[in-house]
Structures are given as structure tokens and as C-alpha cells.
Amino acid sequence: MTSVQMSVKDEMVEQFLDYASRGDLAKVSTMISHSSQLLNESGRQGWTALMLAARNGHFDVVKALLLNGCNKDLVNKSGQTAHDIAKFWGHRHIARFLSSSGDVALQGILPSSKSTENETYFSREYLNRMSDKRTDSEWLSAKQSSPQTVFIVFYNLDPFVTTEPEEVNDIQPKLKLYRFGKDSVKEVIEKSDTVVIFLGVEKPECSPSSPVSKEDGLIAWFALNTKNNPTESLKVTASNSFFLTQPMPRLLMLNEDEAGIVAQARSVLAWHSRYSFCPTCGGKTKVDEGGYKRTCLTEGCRSLQGIHSTCYPRVDPVVIMLVLHPDGNQCLLGRKKSFPPGMFSCLAGFIEPGETIENAVRREVLEESGVAVGPVQYVSCQPWPMPSSLMIGCFAVAVSTDIKVDENEIEDARWFTRQEVIDALVKGNQAVFFMPPTQAIAHYLVKHWIGINSNL
Numbered sequence: 001m002t003s004v005q006m007s008v009k010d011e012m013v014e015q016f017l018d019y020a021s022r023g024d025l026a027k028v029s030t031m032i033s034h035s036s037q038l039l040n041e042s043g044r045q046g047w048t049a050l051m052l053a054a055r056n057g058h059f060d061v062v063k064a065l066l067l068n069g070c071n072k073d074l075v076n077k078s079g080q081t082a083h084d085i086a087k088f089w090g091h092r093h094i095a096r097f098l099s100s101s102g103d104v105a106l107q108g109i110l111p112s113s114k115s116t117e118n119e120t121y122f123s124r125e126y127l128n129r130m131s132d133k134r135t136d137s138e139w140l141s142a143k144q145s146s147p148q149t150v151f152i153v154f155y156n157l158d159p160f161v162t163t164e165p166e167e168v169n170d171i172q173p174k175l176k177l178y179r180f181g182k183d184s185v186k187e188v189i190e191k192s193d194t195v196v197i198f199l200g201v202e203k204p205e206c207s208p209s210s211p212v213s214k215e216d217g218l219i220a221w222f223a224l225n226t227k228n229n230p231t232e233s234l235k236v237t238a239s240n241s242f243f244l245t246q247p248m249p250r251l252l253m254l255n256e257d258e259a260g261i262v263a264q265a266r267s268v269l270a271w272h273s274r275y276s277f278c279p280t281c282g283g284k285t286k287v288d289e290g291g292y293k294r295t296c297l298t299e300g301c302r303s304l305q306g307i308h309s310t311c312y313p314r315v316d317p318v319v320i321m322l323v324l325h326p327d328g329n330q331c332l333l334g335r336k337k338s339f340p341p342g343m344f345s346c347l348a349g350f351i352e353p354g355e356t357i358e359n360a361v362r363r364e365v366l367e368e369s370g371v372a373v374g375p376v377q378y379v380s381c382q383p384w385p386m387p388s389s390l391m392i393g394c395f396a397v398a399v400s401t402d403i404k405v406d407e408n409e410i411e412d413a414r415w416f417t418r419q420e421v422i423d424a425l426v427k428g429n430q431a432v433f434f435m436p437p438t439q440a441i442a443h444y445l446v447k448h449w450i451g452i453n454s455n456l
């Protein structure tokens, strides 16, 4: 670095420290938004902006610095932290604030994080997957021939469902997976293009009234997918049964137990339908381990040496985030061109290789909306079997508020006030905008921020 560059930088640091010391929040915030590296810079005697703000009792500046991710554990040349300094000079509220955990810096913006796991649609584990049985081919084939075993059938990844007789005329009837026995699916299973996967066994508490299988008391579930319309050969008894086309939004009409089963089955079956050949050599493969592996049939293929991820079902992690305004009372929602008119949702994006959840949140929000994000907090996740994503739901706090939409990705993004969001949740499509359905994690994140019981 040249001496001219050095002095420009020194001058900036000097000015930044001066603003922090004098409690000029607006100037401090502007400088951070241009250069976040200033946050941990120090001047004379190793004093940082946080220490100077703490020394002079500027609580709002201390909060802003922490919110932007400055390190509160740095020490000056006398070995004092910002906390020590605040305590020494009698600013007890600042000292208390600095001594509490990092999360407290976000108080009033982020809702308190609960340690309990939050259930979302598609996330319920109705079955015990019993992965140890996937390699027990004898056990698997005994289960496939057991009269108690349940088969669910997909045709081009659309599940075969039925409606409850009394619900047929409802505007939006609840759908149920059609549970076939082994004899009804015999012909379909024998077809060469059919893939059969083992899903698991019913947990005892799930099936109190089901007949118990005589071999080991476990009722197994399998799913199969075929590319040829199997309606003829499925000995269907119920007339109000059909293949559920258009997964979105119709897959959201199942009950919670079955939504979890479909999340598992459809994702694995979609993987089979897209990866029929070996990704390493392009050769033919065979289905192994109850449908949880595809093994290459080409002798000497590299995928046969050691363990390779190409042989196992894939999951794509996606971050989905509710970005909160620094004032704590607005949130950022966007809309894609493909959304129904009037609908806004959380921003979302695929995690890229070599990226953390937090960095993916910051990158996607910046790319799509131009808003810079500081702290990120994980909230909950949701399997999304279209075809095989895991939606990782987060809250994120914005550190800049100007919006510049990337029109290639989204059509619009806006800050909505808490009241506008409450109206959208309460009034549905009578409000300024409307939200995705309750089953989507975007809906859940917004409700969770507002503090409404997410089961309502």
C-alpha cells in the first residue's frame, strides 16, 4: 500500500472513530454501509468505535455497531474491552447490554429464538425409515409379499389419491393417499420401468387400530413410480380416486401425516426418474438398498470404488428468509413474475457449493433486492418435494434499506409494515397483498415474526 492510500484510510478511520465518540448515529451508519471493514478498526491506544461509543454513553451507536457485526471482545492497549470501559464510566445499561449474549444486540428486531423444533407442512415423520433394513433384501422381499404391507403409487411422480366420500363436494376437499395392498400393484411392480422404494414402517403409536403383521409386527410402506399409465392394472375399488396432477398447489391438500410421506417418496422417486444413468460414466445402473442407492453396472466405473454421492438420492438446500428492517417494524417481501397477481413472499435462493447458510442468505438478498443483510438467525426448515429441496427458513436483519430489484430473478420487492402483514394474514386476498398458503414456510416465517401462533 502506498503512503497516500495509507493516509486516506487512516483519515477515514479517524473520522469514523470521531463520529462514534460523539454519538453521531447517522454518520456512523452511513460509513459502515460504505465500508464494513471500519467496524473493528482502532485508533490511538487501540480504541475502537465501540469502545469510544461505550465510553461516552452512546447506547444507539453501540447497538448499531453490534447489529452490524462488530467484535465486542477486542481489547485496547490497557487490556480493556468495550464492556470494561462502559462499566468503569458508569454506563450500566450499556455494560449490561455488552455483557449479554450477541443475540441481545438484535433484541426488538429478531423475535426470541425458541429451542423447540417447529413443525412445517411436509416435515412430519409418520413412518420410521428403518434405514438398517434397506440392505436386508430378504426382509424387504418378505415385506413386499406381506398382505399387511401398504403400497402407494405414483404415475410420473403424481400420487394416486382419493377423497373422503362426504368431502367430494367440498370446494377444497382433503385428499388421502390411496393405500394399495400387494395384489393390486402386482402387475405394475412387474413392469420394467417401475421403481419401487422402501419408505419405512408404521410407528406403533401411528397405527393403533391397524392389523399387526404376523412376522415381526411391523407394517411396511413402499412407494412405486411408473412412466406408463397404470390405472387399468391397478384394481381400483373407489370411484373417487385419481392421479393428482399439478403438484403445486394440489400436493398441499394432504393431511400432515401423508404430506410427510409424500415429501420422502416423491423426492426419492424424482431422483430415480432424473438419474437413470450413472452420472460418472453414463452407463446403466440398478436400484439397490430399498431404492436408496443406484449402482453402476459398468465394470471398472469409478463410482464403484469407495463411496460416491452420485449413487445416493440428492437434496438441494435452499435458503428462504424474512428480511427485517433495522427499525424492527417492516419486512421485505418480493414477487416472481410467475406468482399469482398480488402475492408476495419471502426471498429465496439455492445455496451454492462452498457456501454457508448465512452467506447464502446475504448473497441472495443482495442479488435479488440490493438490500445488505447483517445478522442471520435460523428459524425452521421444510422439505419441499418439487423435486427435492430443503427450504432453510431464516430471519435476517437488514443493514441497508434501499431496494434495487434484479429483474431477471424477481419482479418486485417492497418493505411491508407489520400492520400490512397482519392485514394480509387476517384478511387474505382482501388486503394490499396476499401471502403464500399456510403450508408454505414463507407463510410460517411471517406468522412467526408477527408472533401469531403458527398453527392458527
Ligand SMILES: NC(=O)C1=CN([C@@H]2O[C@H](COP(=O)(O)OP(=O)(O)OC[C@H]3O[C@@H](n4cnc5c(N)ncnc54)[C@H](O)[C@@H]3O)[C@@H](O)[C@H]2O)C=CC1
Pocket: 316, 318, 320, 345, 346, 347, 348, 349, 350, 364, 382, 384, 389, 391, 409, 436, 440, 441, 442, 443
Ligand atoms: N416453500 C416456500 O415457501 C417457497 C419455496 N420456494 C422454492 O425455493 C426454490 C429456490 O428459489 P429460487 O428463487 O427459484 O432460487 P434462486 O433465487 O437461486 O434462483 C433460481 C435460479 O437459480 C439457478 N439454480 C441454481 N441452483 C439450482 C438448483 N439446484 N435447481 C434449480 N435451479 C438452480 C437457476 O438458474 C434458477 O433459475 C424454488 O424451487 C422455489 O420453488 C420459493 C419461495 C417460497
Ligand SMILES: [Mg+2]
Pocket: 348, 349, 350, 364, 367, 368, 409
Ligand atoms: Mg436468486
Ligand SMILES: [Mg+2]
Pocket: 347, 348, 349, 350, 364, 368, 409
Ligand atoms: Mg430467488
Ligand SMILES: [Mg+2]
Pocket: 349, 350, 364
Ligand atoms: Mg440463486
Ligand SMILES: [Zn+2]
Pocket: 278, 279, 280, 281, 282, 283, 296, 297, 298, 301, 302, 303
Ligand atoms: Zn458408472
